[in-house]
Amino acid sequence: MNGPAEQTFHWAAALASGLAAAGVRRLVASPGSRSTPLTLAALRHPEIGVRMVVDERSAAFFALGLAKASGEPVALAATSGSAIANWLPAVVEADMARVPLILLSSDRPPELQDCGANQTMDQAGLFSTHVRKFFQLPPAEAETGWLANFAARMVAASRGPLPGPVHINVPLREPLVPSASIAVDETAGAPIPLTLPTHLQPTGETLNRISGIIGKGRGAIVCGSEALSDAARRAILDLARRLDVPVFADVLSGLRFGTQEPEILAHPDQVARSAPTPDWILRFGGTPVSKAVSTWMEKAHTKPQIVVSETPRLADPAGTASHVVTADVALVCAGLDAPAGPPEWRADIVALDSEAMRAADAVCDGDRVFEGALMRRLVRAVPPSTAIFLGNSLAVRAADWLAGRSASKLRVYGNRGVSGIDGNLSTAFGISAISENCVAVVGDLAFLHDLGALALGRDLPLAILLLDNGGGGIFDHLAQADLPEFETGWLTPQSLDHVAAARAFGLAAQDVDGLDEAMAAVNAALDRPGTTVIRATIGREKSLARFKTFFAAAAAPVTQGQTR
Template sequence: MSEAADVTFRWAAALIGGLASAGVTRAVISPGSRSTPLTLAALRHPAIACRMVLDERVAAFHALGLAKAEQKPALLIATSGSAIANWLPAVVEADMARVPLILLSADRPPELQDCGANQTMDQIGLFSSHARAFHPLPPAEAETGWLTPFTARVVTESLAPLAGPVHINVPLREPLVPSADIGIPQTATPPQVLAPTQEPSSTALEALASVIAQGRGAIVCGTEDLGAEGRAAVLDLAGRLQVPVFADALSGLRFDPRAGAAVLAHPDQVSRSADAADWILRLGGTPISRALSDWLKKANGRPQIVVGSSPRIADPEGTATHVLTADAATLCRSLGGPPAPAHWLKTFQVADKAAAIAAATASADDTPFEGTVLRRLARALPSDTPLVMANSLPVRALDWLAGRPSSGIRLFGSRGVSGIDGTMSAAFGIASALGPTVAVAGDLAFQHDLGALALGSDLPLVILVLDNGGGAIFDHLPQTVLPEFEEGWLTPSTLDIVAAARSFGIEAETVRSNDAAVSAVLAALQKPAATVIRLPIDRAASIARFRAFFAAR
């Protein structure tokens, strides 16, 4: 091996070591030749746990799940060319969902650019505005001292002021394989980065207090996880002000054991006929519910306080009158005001009880139905079990019919751009970080991410597939009236889900009732590897039951 290859490896090892010193502990790597020094450095670093994933698209979503579960940046490594282009869907989701990722792409050196060299393309700024920062590095050199403070800045950029992906492009010259006995160089101590404070100013608190004093209010919590402290602070504030809490299922508030009757069990249903509030405090992003969005629009012109933990504020309705960047827990603990009249909260609770009766009626029998199986699953899972919900119909069915089980489970979803891609890849990342995990996906989301099943041999993920014959979410949208509906939107799949899972060496079965599905999930949680459980659902019967539920108010 040449001295040049050893220089390149030491340089790559310093780069990886700097990231490790700054707090990176996970790397998801796809095999390739040009990325050899980076891969080898990560594999040899004692503080970084590496997982090799063949498919770069799966790898990126897997890293997304890891970073989301651990709330710190995960590292992605891949070779040059179209390999890293497969990261784009996950990078977009990480951008919009504010998930920290470090994208480490190998590249050809300058002399091989724009000359027809194999596996070479323009990688400069590949992820455009979806990356918080882009760093084109020079080819490897003997001097590595600057890499430690550089990597500390990179990790900081991925976390604040707006968490998200950071892209480092690394041109590497051949030879790429170092001497067999070369070790990992010692990394200098990086500068300590202190977390920014997000305490609201006294002026802001005074302004918000004057809003809250105006009368009958409400708190709306979107799809973002507010954390245990944030949820506790919201519940305490709602109790002091005696106002209802409209909490999206993914916020976790309805599953918090501390949640009381002020947290509406069926906020979507209640919002369809609720009176407009005099003021609204909005936390944790945008809710899934269209009906709740319409209720916010109905209150246009009345004070609506939109609070975000980052400068990217969620106000798609355009109804915010006050905007504040602050930590939700800190803000809620600092707010106060006179309680609303007793009848105000009672009115919402009466409507919520009626919705709960309608939900129980819609879920009464054991005929396979998305709403029933999710309602029962949410009550049956052990406390702290991570539950990953695919987009489209599964997450909405949970929001509509799960109610307020207060079971203590942990909710995850990909609501950055709300795509169905990468659901299982991300769920495997969450399972790798947190242990036995359940993912619920439709048949199309399952098919869209089949490559993720290659991760299932040693990760404890239970995948419940709600097989309703295609894109059943469109049954709830205007496209259903089109004569081309089945061909252009429903897109029913011919995939044999059980056979597909078994082809990856994963245990799989079909069950025929909601209770059987829940029992199978609970049993599979005890296994060390992945399991797929398919529940066939009659699409026409499903839409009829949803419509009956919505009509019962």
């Protein structure tokens, strides 16, 4: 090969070495010609593990799952044109969910822009405000020493202060293929500034002010749909004990798993439907999945509501926050000093939760399959430390409503940044590549929407619990269900044979009839090296009736000091 091809390779290799030196250990690539130098440089770098994923949309969501599970930035590489446009849904999710991704889009060089060249479009700023930074690299140059420092700055931008994706557009000239024996030079060139982990310390004035608010009357802690760190979970539980207040914890917060403490409500959605308005609310971790909890907070709009976040992005769609604090959650909780609230307050809320638990046990009794009973059994049946990915839209809500609490410490994930059903399986596969045990719970439409992701399942261990309720079952719970066009426009039942489709990808697949069989199938799947699809067929009308029975158990609100 001639000199230009080798110069281009060394350019791409310097970028890869810079990313690796800054802590990037994983790159997901899709096959393409223009991206050859980037892919080859990563494949030959000893510190970067590369996964090839044919479908760029699936690749981006797979990288999202890797980054969620590892907590570290993951790089993406693809060829030019519509290939990288397929990243957009995952980029938007990464933006809103604050997940670090490094987007390496291959591009044609300047002389091929705006002249009708094949597979060429304007890629500058393609992802708009959904990336933390965009940088247009020049075509390959002989001088590469500055690329390592540049890569470190881009990785740092993906980590914070508001984590998320960054986009590097890389124009590459032909020839693209260097000599077969060419190697990556791992020397970093210019000094690389490594971004070390930091924790935002709240000031004493801030802590004193919050302590003064939460030291008065009946309070509550609300934890939304963002996964909390182990340190944050411990600190929140300790604070709840000291203040003697209940914690309304979203299923995705992780707080409900690994504890049986009564302060952590098992059924916050159900409790919020009848609980009285508190005197103050301390909020962590984004917007809850539960509409009932959000409505309950809206009713308390005249009361102090302190929102604590570790990033500058505010989660307050109803505009009810009275105070906003950007600081480390664990440090805030540990630094608060306030007296406990009236003991009858927590007792009343815990009594509501106990009634909700009895109602949940009753509606999930027996071996009949429906979404809520499957979720309630699943969190108790899988091994400790299992990762559970909850798909949108009904799966995550069924878990939030009826999974309850479990003594087993589980890691729970979801794509609630923009709450789409696209890429759910691909994200779960990314999580499974990091986790020892992983279960994905998705509906039939989410399964169909990401069918191509099953190609990842030949060597990745994942148990896919498929809730087949004949279409968009979530709409049974919404006002659209009353429209005469409901089935055509919203339910949209499909004729796909999910089991046959999974087998066509070479995966194990089976139907289950009953909760016992479903749980046995999930645990058996966790012992296999590849992916297993487990389809549970659910009757929509009976399922809806059982959900309504559970919701009806929330009776009239209680008053302070009175248990119903």
